[in-house]
Amino acid sequence: MLEKRLIEDILGIAVSTGADFAEVYCELTRNSSIRLLDGRIETISDTTVSGVGIRAFLGTRTVYGSTSDISRKGLEKCAGAVAAAMGDEKLPKSVRLTERIFPNIHPVKIVPTDADMKIRTELLREGCSAAKEYDSRIVQVVGGLASVDHTIQIANTEGLLTSDRHIRTRMVVDATASSGEEMQSGRFGPGRGMGLETFELFPPKEIGITAAKEAITNLTASYCPAGKMTVAIENGFGGVIFHEACGHSLEATSVGTGTSQMCGKLGQKIANEKVTAIDDGTIPGAWGSVNIDDEGNPTRRNVLIENGVLKSYMIDRLGSRRMGMPMTGNSRRESYKYEPTSRMTNTFIDNGPDKNEDIISSIEYGLYAKSMGGGSVNPLTGEFNFAVSEGYMVRNGKICEAVRGASLIGTGAEILMNIDMVGQNLATGQGMCGSSSGSIPTDVGQPLIRVSSITVGGKG
Amino acid sequence: MDFELIKKALIDSADELDIKEYEIYYSSRTGTSVETLGKEISSLNSSSSGGVCFRCLVNGRMGYASTELMEASEMGELVRRAVVNAENTEKEDNVGIYAGSESYGKTNSPEYKPLSAEQMKKTALSIQNENYAASDKVTDGTQSAVETEEMTVRIVNSHGLDLVNTSGVNIVYSAAVVLDKGEHQDDYAVEEYGKLSDKELAEKAVRGALDNIGAEIVDTGKYDIVIAAKQMRTILSVFSSAFSAKTAQSGMSLLAGKEGQRIAAEIINITDDPMREGVSVQSPFDAEGVAAYRKDVVKDGVLLTLLHNRETAMRAGRETTANASKGAYSSPVSVSPYAFCIEAGGNTLEELFAMAENGIYVTEVKGLHAGANPVTGDFSIESAGFLIKDGKKATPVRSFTIAGNFFDMLKAISALSDKVEVGIGGPTVFGSPAVLIKDMSVAGK
Numbered sequence: 001m002l003e004k005r006l007i008e009d010i011l012g013i014a015v016s017t018g019a020d021f022a023e024v025y026c027e028l029t030r031n032s033s034i035r036l037l038d039g040r041i042e043t044i045s046d047t048t049v050s051g052v053g054i055r056a057f058l059g060t061r062t063v064y065g066s067t068s069d070i071s072r073k074g075l076e077k078c079a080g081a082v083a084a085a086m087g088d089e090k091l092p093k094s095v096r097l098t099e100r101i102f103p104n105i106h107p108v109k110i111v112p113t114d115a116d117m118k119i120r121t122e123l124l125r126e127g128c129s130a131a132k133e134y135d136s137r138i139v140q141v142v143g144g145l146a147s148v149d150h151t152i153q154i155a156n157t158e159g160l161l162t163s164d165r166h167i168r169t170r171m172v173v174d175a176t177a178s179s180g181e182e183m184q185s186g187r188f189g190p191g192r193g194m195g196l197e198t199f200e201l202f203p204p205k206e207i208g209i210t211a212a213k214e215a216i217t218n219l220t221a222s223y224c225p226a227g228k229m230t231v232a233i234e235n236g237f238g239g240v241i242f243h244e245a246c247g248h249s250l251e252a253t254s255v256g257t258g259t260s261q262m263c264g265k266l267g268q269k270i271a272n273e274k275v276t277a278i279d280d281g282t283i284p285g286a287w288g289s290v291n292i293d294d295e296g297n298p299t300r301r302n303v304l305i306e307n308g309v310l311k312s313y314m315i316d317r318l319g320s321r322r323m324g325m326p327m328t329g330n331s332r333r334e335s336y337k338y339e340p341t342s343r344m345t346n347t348f349i350d351n352g353p354d355k356n357e358d359i360i361s362s363i364e365y366g367l368y369a370k371s372m373g374g375g376s377v378n379p380l381t382g383e384f385n386f387a388v389s390e391g392y393m394v395r396n397g398k399i400c401e402a403v404r405g406a407s408l409i410g411t412g413a414e415i416l417m418n419i420d421m422v423g424q425n426l427a428t429g430q431g432m433c434g435s436s437s438g439s440i441p442t443d444v445g446q447p448l449i450r451v452s453s454i455t456v457g458g459k460g
Numbered sequence: 461m462d463f464e465l466i467k468k469a470l471i472d473s474a475d476e477l478d479i480k481e482y483e484i485y486y487s488s489r490t491g492t493s494v495e496t497l498g499k500e501i502s503s504l505n506s507s508s509s510g511g512v513c514f515r516c517l518v519n520g521r522m523g524y525a526s527t528e529l530m531e532a533s534e535m536g537e538l539v540r541r542a543v544v545n546a547e548n549t550e551k552e553d554n555v556g557i558y559a560g561s562e563s564y565g566k567t568n569s570p571e572y573k574p575l576s577a578e579q580m581k582k583t584a585l586s587i588q589n590e591n592y593a594a595s596d597k598v599t600d601g602t603q604s605a606v607e608t609e610e611m612t613v614r615i616v617n618s619h620g621l622d623l624v625n626t627s628g629v630n631i632v633y634s635a636a637v638v639l640d641k642g643e644h645q646d647d648y649a650v651e652e653y654g655k656l657s658d659k660e661l662a663e664k665a666v667r668g669a670l671d672n673i674g675a676e677i678v679d680t681g682k683y684d685i686v687i688a689a690k691q692m693r694t695i696l697s698v699f700s701s702a703f704s705a706k707t708a709q710s711g712m713s714l715l716a717g718k719e720g721q722r723i724a725a726e727i728i729n730i731t732d733d734p735m736r737e738g739v740s741v742q743s744p745f746d747a748e749g750v751a752a753y754r755k756d757v758v759k760d761g762v763l764l765t766l767l768h769n770r771e772t773a774m775r776a777g778r779e780t781t782a783n784a785s786k787g788a789y790s791s792p793v794s795v796s797p798y799a800f801c802i803e804a805g806g807n808t809l810e811e812l813f814a815m816a817e818n819g820i821y822v823t824e825v826k827g828l829h830a831g832a833n834p835v836t837g838d839f840s841i842e843s844a845g846f847l848i849k850d851g852k853k854a855t856p857v858r859s860f861t862i863a864g865n866f867f868d869m870l871k872a873i874s875a876l877s878d879k880v881e882v883g884i885g886g887p888t889v890f891g892s893p894a895v896l897i898k899d900m901s902v903a904g905k
Contacts, residue, residue: 035792037710040550046541047790048527051509061502068509068528078508085504085577117548140711176712176835183714185835224840226863226903227680257497259601259637259646337507374830376842380601380637380646383859385827385842407831407840407861409903457831457840457861459901 001153002026002052004097004161006072010054011095011157013079018087019056019063021317022095023156025294026052026070027336029148030113034120036128036143041121046113051336054079056086060321064339097161102292106285108167110195112147119196120145123204124171130208131175135216139183140176141208145169147195154296164291168441169198170430173208177215184221184404186214187389191430191441194285214371214390217402224391224406224458230366231408231451232359232394237372237429239444241451242277242349244375244384245412250304250312251330252319252342253436254379261382261413265310271416273308274352281329281345287430288346288443295331299345302328305416316342334438341437348445352422356448359421361397367406367456368392368399374431382412385457407457415451423448467616469535470514474618476536477543481557482516483617485747487789491609494580496588498600501581511789514538515557518546522553526790555770559619561751567735567742572610572628575653580606583658587634590662594636598666601637601646606630606653609885611741613789615749623749629740629885630654636665638673645672652740652884668823675844675856678904684819685862685900686812686848689881691825692892696802697883698828699837699866700890703730703757704783704795705772712835714867715763723763724870729803730758732767732783736799741886747793748784755781757800761871769795785888801891805876812875812896814851820902821846821853822862837866840903860904864897872897 002010007024014022029049035042051068052075063085067078112120128143146169153163170191177184188210192198233241246262254260262270271277281299283289292298295317302312315323316331319342332343360368368391375386388406392399428445467484474482488510495503513526516539523546525538575583587604610628615621630653637646647668649661656664687695701707708716715723724730734752735742746752748770756764768776769784772795785796813821824844832839840863847854875896882891 031790037551041548042551043522043524043792044545044549045524045526045790045792046545047511047525048529050527050529060497061500062504064503064505066505066507066509068511068530070529081506085506117544121548142710142712178711183712183836185712185833226861226901228905257601257603258599261644337509339503339505374827376827376830378646378826380644383826383842385831385861387827387830387840405838405840405863407827407842407863409842409859409861411859455859455861455903455905457842457863457903459840459863459865 001163007155007161008095008097010075010079011155012093013076014054014056014082015093015157016091017083018089018091019058021057021157023055023295024052025336026153029150032113032147034124034145036124049335052078053336054082055339056082058086060318062318062339066337095157096159097155098159099161102162102298104291105282106193106289106291108195109197111149111167112169112196113149115196123199127171127173127204127208130205131173131212134209134212137177137179137216137219138175138212139178142174144172156296160296162292162296166193166290167195168193168287169195171204171207173211175211175215177219179219184215184218186211186218189430191287192285193287193289217390218404221402221404224403224456226456226458228453228455230363231369231454231456232363232366233369233449233451234371235425235427235447237444238369239348239429239446240372240375240386240431242446243344243347243444244377244386245415247344247347248377249379249382249412250314252313252315252323255313256319256322260379262310268310269308270310271305271308272419274422275305275308275416275419276350277305278303278350279314279344279347283346286346286428286443287441288344293329293331294333294340297327297329297331299329314342314344316340332437332440334440338437343435343437343440344433344442346428346443348426348428349422349449351424351426351447354421354423356423356425359423359448359450360394360399362421362450363394364396366394368394384412385409405458408454409457410454415454418452418454419449420452421450465532466512466530466535469532470539473536473539474516477539479516479518481618482514483557483615485513485786485789486614487511488612489609491607492577492580493605493607494584495603495605496584497603499588501584504577513789514542516542516546517553517556518543520552521546521549523549524792555774557617557619558748558750558770560621560749564744564751565735565753567744568737569627569740569742574608574610574628575606575630580608583632586658587632587662590659591634591636591666594663594666595638595670597638597640597670599637599639603635605633617749621749623745625743625745627741631884632661634661634665636669638666638669640670640673643673645669647672650884672844672856672858675858678820678857678860678902680903680905682899683902684816684898686816686819686821687895688823689877689879689892689894691822692895693881693883693890694825694828696892697890698832699834700797700800701834703767705766705768705776706795708766709772709775714837715766718763719765721763722761724758724761725873726761727805727876728758728761728870728873730801731755731803732757732797732800734798739799739882739886739889743798743887746782746784747786750780750782750784752782752798767795767797769793796888798887799882799889799891801880801882802893804878804880804893807875807877809877809894812877812894813848813853815875815896816848817851819848820857821848839864839866860902863901863903869897874898
């Protein structure tokens with residue numbers, strides 16, 4: 001990490017041509033990744049990411065520079081380039097920093113990148129073997145164990161100097177099943193903002209078996225029929241529906257530029273009254289949690305929608321200036337190479353009033369989406385899509401045969417109103433969310449919900 | 461950063477640990493981008509980064525370690541980490557580090573002249589003015605951007621190989637938002653700098669957004685579909701991993717063992733060319749240092765070869781196709797194409813509409829990372845486009861999915877347009893003409 005004196009000098013340069021604010025973000029990250037294929041450890045690689053991002057503001061205009069050259073010379077050059085792009089005034093300013101230490105609410109027991117390689121390779125082997133042994137039709141298993149040890153230092157011309165260390169661990173098992181004629185795949189990839197103790201919560205065997213089960217189910221499934229129908233979406237990664245259909249449209253990235261369907265809707269009813277949705281970066285050890293965001297603000301629990309009424313957006317510094325609203329601790333970035341912007345942390349629909357069994361028994365004809373893949377959205381129109389990775393037809397209130405190849409499409413505004421039953425088994429699932437500030441870990445989540453009507457894409 | 465100092469420190473550390481076979485893979489990127497919002501420059505972003513990956517053979521196993529901390533004092537630790545990683549790897553490496561090809565081709569990309577920050581600001585503002593001038597329906601949220609990026613790759617190894625390749629590209633971008641009849645729609649246009657005037661680029665994006673206004677939802681059913689070139693190349697990119705011998709040898713490609721067999725309609729030809737004319741980012745060598753060359757992958761519908769690196773080639777008992785790749789400088793050696801293109805057919809786009817007679821012209825596909833499965837070929841993707849009525853492009857439609865199987869679709873393509881549209885940038889880009897496919901499943905209302 002950088003010396004306080006050096007940061008003060010760099011910030012001084014960055015604001016020397018008229019900027020009203022500047023910020024320095026310094027990062028040192030150790031990524032370690034183990035891949036297992038055909039029952040053998042195929043590759044082990046580790047990467048050190050190291051660099052600095054410097055940002056200057058003048059009103060809502062920003063200039064950002066980043067460099068992997070963290071010598072004094074390299075940083076002065078980067079700050080000089082930022083200043084030159086900001087303006088040609090000469091307004092030297094001196095900057096004094098005061099260090100601030102925020103509490104660590106995400107303690108880690110076993111730092112994964114320090115743990116013996118043998119322990120890590122065995123954990124991965126255990127997960128992959130369980131998948132392979134689950135069924136003779138499982139023909140291939142690919143496993144990955146990734147860990148990240150991420151240290152950041154943030155300082156700005158308001159005098160803030162702070163740092164944080166964030167560790168996360170995730171195992172992903174991909175199982176492929178073959179009937180001889182065709183192949184289907186299944187995946188499970190739980191992770192936490194924790195060390196190797198993550199696998200006390202998720203025994204590797206269960207990870208492997210979950211992936212294998214999904215692949216086998218899909219192998220025996222027929223194609224999903226297409227059309228509008230009632231859909232029950234299971235908890236955990238099912239929450240990707242809210243992430244795509246609504247979450248992205250509540251980020252200042254789109255609200256602040258006027259490109260979100262949610263602009264100007266604070267205080268309005270935008271969802272069925274059974275829907276309360278929350279973004280909470282403070283859940284201890286969760287995949288999307290951090291102590292401080294990438295602008296140095298502590299993360300918070302933000303109620304986005306309460307009983308169907310829009311209560312809050314997710315706002316970073318630039319968004320705050322554009323929208324005239326306070327920051328919400330949601331500024332995030334993949335690395336120093338990206339200018340930060342407003343992003344989600346752990347975003348979920350909260351438990352509701354309905355019993356899970358009532359939700360299934362209420363459906364005469366529809367789809368039960370047990371497990372979801374990823375999706376995407378256009379925040380302007382709210383149009384979204386996402387894939388069902390394990391699904392079943394529902395007839396007369398009973399879950400029937402498995403179907404595959406389904407996707408759900410619609411618009412955020414419509415689906416939020418159509419969520420007419422909300423169950424009580426809230427759980428989260430882990431994802432990597434991609435946007436303008438790179439790929440970041442986020443949790444999605446919900447209990448079992450019912451959507452009264454949505455377009456199901458399929459070829460059956 | 462002085463690469464020679466880094467190189468020397470790595471070689472000294474390798475010698476100290478008695479490592480005989482190793483490779484130093486260095487890559488750097490510098491780039492600048494300018495964005496507008498309203499009629500002003502809203503942000504300017506410049507970045508410069510570089511990293512080195514050291515990989516070495518220890519007891520017949522390959523170990524990797526990488527860092528962006530480009531200081532000579534860090535290199536001893538980097539080598540030690542690579543050795544530990546090799547010692548814990550179980551897969552034997554049968555090919556080691558490459559000694560070098562006899563000769564290397566020459567790239568023919570247009571000369572790269574990075575735009576200055578001033579030129580970029582001027583161009584971005586000019587595109588933005590053209591965006592607003594293109595229609596009085598253009599509204600807040602409309603943005604334009606200009607980017608320049610330069611990439612260098614250098615490979616030095618224990619056999620004395622020392623290769624370097626530098627490439628770069630300037631890109632212009634317009635994202636138009638329009639408001640008409642109470643409805644917001646958007647579209648974007650992206651091109652290499654200099655290929656279109658600022659006005660042409662802006663009009664392309666604005667027209668695209670306006671065309672989307674008033675889109676209706678189609679009825680669920682089977683339709684004859686024309687997929688626009690840009691969308692077809694996106695679909696090709698998602699399923700391209702099936703053409704990798706690495707994927708095939710892992711049991712995750714339905715093309716495994718299909719060399720010499722018909723896998724597509726007879727009109728389909730797919731090529732892979734590291735130095736395809738008009739592509740800005742070209743490479744005379746692959747990530748192992750093997751001389752790269754053009755190859756026919758599918759000829760008249762028959763799969764001639766999968767794409768190989770040296771390891772997959774050895775397993776298959778053949779020569780590498782020089783398709784070794786690294787996703788990032790720090791990634792293990794994998795397999796990727798260069799410019800991977802379905803070649804043009806003989807019909808104009810209008811002729812494809814006429815052949816479809818009544819159907820859908822797909823001009824937008826979304827969420828392919830989720831809605832398409834490269835292992836099985838199954839896809840069900842959110843789309844938007846236009847109805848084709850009486851053989852002509854008609855009114856806009858949206859919020860429907862097209863669903864099918866990529867491998868079935870390759871066989872079902874019944875006509876190709878005469879113009880291949882290739883992606884921008886690199887090192888991997890995809891290209892395709894527009895395609896006509898009969899009887900696809902569409903889910904709408």
